[in-house]
Each structure stands twice: as structure tokens, then as C-alpha cells.
Amino acid sequence: MELTKREEPLLRPAAALVLLLCVSGMRAETARYSAPEEAERGSFVANIAKDLGLTGEELSARQVRLVPEGEKQYLQLNQHSGDLVVRERMDREELCGQNEPCLVRFEVLLESPLQSFRAEVSLTDINDHSPVFLNKEIVLKIPESAVPEARFLLESAQDPDVGNNSLQHYSISSNEYFRIYTRRRSDGRRYAELVLDRALDREQQAEIAFTITAVDGGSPPRSGTALIRVVVLDVNDNAPVFSRSLYKVPLLENSSQDTFVVAVSARDLDSGTNGEIAYSIVQNSEENRHTFKINPESGQIRLKKSVDYEETKTYEIDVQATDGGGLSAHCKVQVQVQDVNDNAPEVIITSLTSTLSEAAPPNTVVALFNVRDRDSGDNGRVSCELPGEQPFSITLLPADAYALVTSEELDREEVAEYNVTVRARDQGSPALTTSKTLLVRLIDVNDNAPTFAQAVYTMMLSENEPAGKSLGRLTATDADAGKNARVRYALDPPPPGATSAASFVSVDAESGTVRALRPLDYEEVRAFEVTVRAADGGSPPLSAQAVLRVVVRDENDNAPVVLHPPPDSSAAAGELVPRWARADYLVAKVVAVDADAGQNAWLSYELAKATEPGLFRVGLHSGEVRTARAVSERDAARQRLVVLVRDRGQPPRSATATLGIALVDGFSDAFLQLSHGPAGRQQPQAPEEDLLTTYLIASLACVSSLFLLSVLTFSAAKLCKARLRARLSPPSAPSYGDGDFAADGVDVTGTGTLSPAYRYEVCLTTGSGRSEFQFLRPVLPSLKRSAESGAGQEGEGPCCSQLAGEREGGPGSAAPPAVPPPGWPAAGRVHA
Numbered sequence: 001m002e003l004t005k006r007e008e009p010l011l012r013p014a015a016a017l018v019l020l021l022c023v024s025g026m027r028a029e030t031a032r033y034s035a036p037e038e039a040e041r042g043s044f045v046a047n048i049a050k051d052l053g054l055t056g057e058e059l060s061a062r063q064v065r066l067v068p069e070g071e072k073q074y075l076q077l078n079q080h081s082g083d084l085v086v087r088e089r090m091d092r093e094e095l096c097g098q099n100e101p102c103l104v105r106f107e108v109l110l111e112s113p114l115q116s117f118r119a120e121v122s123l124t125d126i127n128d129h130s131p132v133f134l135n136k137e138i139v140l141k142i143p144e145s146a147v148p149e150a151r152f153l154l155e156s157a158q159d160p161d162v163g164n165n166s167l168q169h170y171s172i173s174s175n176e177y178f179r180i181y182t183r184r185r186s187d188g189r190r191y192a193e194l195v196l197d198r199a200l201d202r203e204q205q206a207e208i209a210f211t212i213t214a215v216d217g218g219s220p221p222r223s224g225t226a227l228i229r230v231v232v233l234d235v236n237d238n239a240p241v242f243s244r245s246l247y248k249v250p251l252l253e254n255s256s257q258d259t260f261v262v263a264v265s266a267r268d269l270d271s272g273t274n275g276e277i278a279y280s281i282v283q284n285s286e287e288n289r290h291t292f293k294i295n296p297e298s299g300q301i302r303l304k305k306s307v308d309y310e311e312t313k314t315y316e317i318d319v320q321a322t323d324g325g326g327l328s329a330h331c332k333v334q335v336q337v338q339d340v341n342d343n344a345p346e347v348i349i350t351s352l353t354s355t356l357s358e359a360a361p362p363n364t365v366v367a368l369f370n371v372r373d374r375d376s377g378d379n380g381r382v383s384c385e386l387p388g389e390q391p392f393s394i395t396l397l398p399a400d401a402y403a404l405v406t407s408e409e410l411d412r413e414e415v416a417e418y419n420v421t422v423r424a425r426d427q428g429s430p431a432l433t434t435s436k437t438l439l440v441r442l443i444d445v446n447d448n449a450p451t452f453a454q455a456v457y458t459m460m461l462s463e464n465e466p467a468g469k470s471l472g473r474l475t476a477t478d479a480d481a482g483k484n485a486r487v488r489y490a491l492d493p494p495p496p497g498a499t500s501a502a503s504f505v506s507v508d509a510e511s512g513t514v515r516a517l518r519p520l521d522y523e524e525v526r527a528f529e530v531t532v533r534a535a536d537g538g539s540p541p542l543s544a545q546a547v548l549r550v551v552v553r554d555e556n557d558n559a560p561v562v563l564h565p566p567p568d569s570s571a572a573a574g575e576l577v578p579r580w581a582r583a584d585y586l587v588a589k590v591v592a593v594d595a596d597a598g599q600n601a602w603l604s605y606e607l608a609k610a611t612e613p614g615l616f617r618v619g620l621h622s623g624e625v626r627t628a629r630a631v632s633e634r635d636a637a638r639q640r641l642v643v644l645v646r647d648r649g650q651p652p653r654s655a656t657a658t659l660g661i662a663l664v665d666g667f668s669d670a671f672l673q674l675s676h677g678p679a680g681r682q683q684p685q686a687p688e689e690d691l692l693t694t695y696l697i698a699s700l701a702c703v704s705s706l707f708l709l710s711v712l713t714f715s716a717a718k719l720c721k722a723r724l725r726a727r728l729s730p731p732s733a734p735s736y737g738d739g740d741f742a743a744d745g746v747d748v749t750g751t752g753t754l755s756p757a758y759r760y761e762v763c764l765t766t767g768s769g770r771s772e773f774q775f776l777r778p779v780l781p782s783l784k785r786s787a788e789s790g791a792g793q794e795g796e797g798p799c800c801s802q803l804a805g806e807r808e809g810g811p812g813s814a815a816p817p818a819v820p821p822p823g824w825p826a827a828g829r830v831h832a
Helices: 048-052 056-061 092-096 286-291 667-676 687-727 784-794
Strands: 026-036 044-047 065-068 075-077 083-086 103-110 115-124 137-143 151-153 167-172 178-184 190-196 207-216 223-233 246-252 260-263 277-282 292-294 300-303 314-323 328-338 346-352 355-357 365-372 382-385 392-397 401-406 417-426 433-443 456-462 470-473 488-491 505-507 513-516 527-535 543-553 561-564 575-578 586-589 591-593 604-610 616-618 624-627 638-646 654-664 759-765 772-775 801-804 828-831
Touching: 026 044, 044 048, 048 056, 065 075, 075 103, 092 115, 103 346, 167 178, 167 190, 178 207, 246 260, 260 328, 277 292, 286 292, 286 314, 292 314, 346 417, 346 433, 365 382, 365 417, 365 433, 392 417, 401 417, 456 470, 488 505, 505 543, 561 654, 575 586, 586 654, 604 616, 616 638
Parallel strands: 026 115, 137 223, 246 328, 355 433, 456 543, 575 654
Antiparallel strands: 044 083, 065 103, 075 083, 103 115, 151 190, 167 207, 178 190, 207 223, 260 300, 277 314, 292 300, 314 328, 346 365, 365 401, 382 417, 392 401, 417 433, 470 513, 488 527, 505 513, 527 543, 561 591, 586 624, 604 638, 616 624, 638 654, 759 772, 759 801, 772 828
């Protein structure tokens, strides 16, 4: 792709980049480039990456960017290729006017590490303006008496371009009377003087007209024309003469409008109208025309507007004095604008780290900035300071650059953000200052553990509260911010072997709310402790511990329990009271307990029901049952009392105890009542007497069992001895079977010994109030069936047990005699 002629200068930087010194991350010298004005958008200016010795990837990784000096950014940087290109069209005349050189300044910032250097692009002028005369027709009045070589100052043409592109020379069209010379002022501007070649003759030609052309030095050159009309006047012998050809006047900048500058003076030796002088300013520039005015009569020059030293330091004014005859003279007024300290310093932030870690070490760079003052001399010398006490300081860098750095360690928990004020002060009189406030926020680091408001939290929980009941809330705070301050709560597991209370309560991880996991029973668990840990969300997390003590509050959920008299006992087995008992006789004591605590376990006793309401009373707090009066003969023998036991809870709970009381004359009578009471089955018994009857029956059964056991033991011993004797008899003795007797058996009467071949029946009879044993007669085999049937007819009771003694032998033994041995009783009873 071919480059146009206009684009070719863009590839030639005006100056090479010189970056030799690096102090504290700053480049000391300025890189200079060149670009033509009015360049198209995207036009190439230079390759910064190449000048820095970096590749495009390195440039992109270091996040290079441009910071313009002014408000508008005319250039931009391609971060991938490193090319500096035109972003907006730049008009040199609009940006700099007639000042030369015209520079567009900016800074190049690199990060990782933070570096910056200054750069400037010099705008080269192109010939885009033609010279222009303010008046298209210039009228000169020249007397006919003017001598050849007389010079006449012409109005200058205006060309905003500079250098070779500015106005270079003037020319006039061909005529017989005049030629033109191009002169140069001290400021480099060119003006024209018209020179008379030969004498004028008003009578021959009263008016002469020709054109003047102003030509610049561009390629191709541009020009502007105007018409000069010379009016030939009648003779005027004397021209005005100025007292001085050059007036040098100092003028303070910022002088107000209509401020007096200087008064020029000229005189004319002629008289009459030819001696009357009028002053005027030859408009040699547009700036002079808008800045100064002159009184045509007095010659006083005054300001039309205030002047600014920073814009224009020197003004050169051409003043013309013209008499009534048309003769004129010229002088120069040079106004030197004196600087006034009217510009406060400017603080330009080139780089700012708005967020900074609180763990940043001292001398960490927070911001880079430049300071400039448009004034000159002492008015433009600037110093920087930080008012107040803050953990920051200012470090001076080359090229009038400064760095804001940390001077000590930071703590976000003490100060979360800083408003750092940078104050720039010049050395003018009076001094002017400018302040720039930078907001620096500190990024939190997890350097603070959570803190509980209390080391031990005590919460109350009523027993039997349902699961999910809120007990209270734990509160832990963390001085950090963000996730480092987000506190989560949890229960610590118990040590090995310890009982876990985590099954009783839970802690909400976010809010710290403590809730019950299940109903608790005060009688089982009265208080417990758990360890709660609060951990923040940092990395690594920090934590703190607190002890949660839960005290279970007793509720009246248990009724009193009566221990005496037992609730399952019969009222008949109660207390015995003699009939001679006096008032306040202690009958019994009701004993009751309540599993609750406090006033819920305070018991009171009262008599709820009684057979004789006025006979007995109950102690309110002791539970003792005493006689309220002496027992009389009219009182019933059996008394039944119902005692109400009540606790002090809300609502109260109660239980009852039933006492059976027997009024007796003596304890033997009481024993007979207790023994014969249950015998009469037809007599109805009261429910309260059932327990006493049961105790009596059990006692009699035990005594009867012991007696029966003794009889059985005695009988067994006798039988064993008989069998032993039979075994020790002569071996020739015949053997008998079951129920058989030998024909040669020994008579009992003769030996006094009972034959072992007999069987005996022992029966326990029932149906009477006394226990007794009955021994029946021996049963022979031949009489066994008849004996059984006879027993049934006689109405004897069933046999309870049998004791038999048999002689060894088989069923073939001889039958015993049919009659019992002599002396054996037919039947016998043994009473227990």
C-alpha cells in the first residue's frame, strides 16, 4: 500500500526517544516526536514499543496507557503493536496560535513496575491558510509635494501559519509611481513599505490605483490581495513628527479594561488644518486590534481588554499621526507585559492507586503527579506538601514529578480510608496555593479474630419447651470488613469421653441464634455447658470461643407422689388407734415427694374426706395425722381418711393418700379382728379391708407351709430308717410285691416293728379355718378300689400328698393281709 505525500512525514519522528535515567521508577528525559497538523485519524506517529525496547506483548502485559496534559486526548496508543497514532485532528493554529514550537505533551505510564516518562509531539505547520488583508481596499492620501523615496507604511496581511508557511513577501502590480519593500519586525513578522519612485502631480493624476499581493512560503505558495488607492493631495509642507520613534512601556498583566498604557505625541509645524494631528493605530495584527485603542486627539493608548503574560509577553503597536493636509508620521509602541502571580499551581495526577492493601509496606507508591505553574520566575517555582498528620509522604522525582508514598504501616480497622490532600504552593508574593484531594481506600486483610461480647453466655430454658424454641442470641464482632468480617457460629465437639450437649441445642451459623433441639426435663438435666466457636470468612480463618451455659427452668410438670401409705396397699391394712387416745394423738404420717424444684416442690397437706370429719386433722406442712379430739365410744370402729397432697406450682398439681384406721380397745382384740375378719365369706367387706385380709391370709399360709414341711421331713426320715432296717434283715427273708404280704410275716405285736410293705396316704383337708393333716389307714391292693370309693362316699377331701414305703420286690409278691395290723388307728388327724 502506497503512502500519500501527506502521510510520509508521519513516519519520520522529529526526535529520537532518549530514556537513559530511571530513578524511583520514573523516566528523567522527554521523548520527542513530530507530526503534521491536520493529520488524518489513525495516522502513524511513532512506535513507542520500539523506542522502549519492549515487544508488543510486553507492552500489553504492562498495561501501557497515555495521560494527556490537557483535557482532550489527540493521540492514542495501540497496546498490541506499540504504535502511537492520531486520534483527533490537530489544528496547530487553534492549539498554539503563532507560538512556535507547538507541542502536544503527554505521559506514558507503565505498570508492574510502575514507570512513567514524558513525551511530546511537535506539530509541524502545513500551509493551510492564505494571507488575508483585513481591509480589501487601502486608501492612502499622499500630498503632491512628496519627494521620491518617501516611504509609506501599509497595512499588514494576516497569515496564521508559521515558519516558511507564514507571510514571506509583498508585491504590487505594475505602476509608474511606486514600488514596495518587505520589512521584518523584531518578532519575525513581515510588513510592507510603499516607496515613491517619482514625484506626484495632482493636476496630472489625482488618484492612482494598483493591487498589493501578500505571498507565503508554502509549497505551493498561497497569497492574498487588496486594492491600494492613492489619493494625491494638495501641498502640505510639513508632516507630523513624533517625539520618539519607539515607545517602550511596561504593563502589568491582568490590568483591567480601559487601563492607560501610554500617550504618544507628535507635532506639525503647519498651521490651520494642516497642523491638526489625528492619531490612529495601524492594524498590523488581529490581536492588537482587539487589545488596544487610541484616542485620535490625545494619542492616549488604552486597553480594550486585559492582557495575559502567559499568552502574550510583548505587543508591538504601530501608531500613525496624520495632519489635516494628509501628511503622516509613524512610531512604534512596544508594550512589555510584566508577569503577576495570577496563576495558582496545577496538580496533575498521572497515576493513582485508589485502593491499597492495609498490609502494604512503607514506601509503597500510591500516586504519581506533576505540578506546573504558568507563571514565570519565582511565581512559577512550586513546592508540594501534605498538611496534617497522615501516614504518607511526598518524594521528588526527576522532571518536576512527584510520588505519593506510604511512610508507615497502615491499619484499616483504625482508619478505613484517607483523604490525602496534596498542597502545591508557589513562591510568588502573595503566594498562591492549590490543593488536590486523593481518596485512598484500604483493602482489608484478615488480621483480626472475631470477638464475643461476653466470655460466658447464660440462657434460660423452661423444661418441656418444644424443639425450635429460641433461647437467645450469641453476638461476635470482627473488626475486619467484607468476607473477613462475616462471622459463622458452630458448636465445638466435646472432648473424647465427655457427654455431648450438642443434642440439646443448636446455633444458627449466620445469626448466632440458639435454639432447643428437643424438650428437656428439669428432673434429668438441670444445666449444661457447650463451647461455641465463631470463625470469620478469611483465609486462613480466625476464630474465638465462648462458653454457652444453659440453665433449665423447672416447670410444675410432676404431681406429688405418696410414699406412705403405699398407693397400691389396701386401706384395711392401715393404722390402729386405741379408744383411749386423747386429742393430738399421732395416728400416722403421710409422706409424699415431688420431683420438681422450688415452690413447685413445696407440698401442703389437707384432709379431703373422712368418716368422722371432726375426729382427725392433718398437719399443713408435716403431713402428720393426729386426733383432733379424744376418741369416744360412739365413733365407728373403722375410719377412712383421704388426705390431699398439693404442690405450690402454677397451676398446682395434687395427689391423694387413703388411710384406713381401726379404733380398738386393745391390741389382742385388734389381732382377733384381723384373724377372723376374712373368715365369714357371706359378710360383705369394705374395699379398704381387702389389703388387711390379704396380709392375714399370706401369714397363715406361710405358717401352714412351715408346719407341713416339718411333718413331711419327719415322715421321710422315719421311712428312710425303716427301709434301712429291712435291708439289714437276714437274706432268707422272703420278698413281697407291692401290696403283697408274706405268709410267714412277722406279727407286729410280737416284734413291735411295722412291716415295710404297707402304703400310707397323707391328705391335707380344706374347708375349715384351721390347717390340719389327716392320716388315713393303710390301703391294701384288694381293698384299694373300695377304699377309694369309700373315701368318696364319706366326703373326705382330696389327697394333697402321699408318702409310701415299699419293700423291694416285684408285682408278684404275696398280697398283704386284708386287715391292718393290731394297734393301728382307723384314722387320725393332726391339727396344726
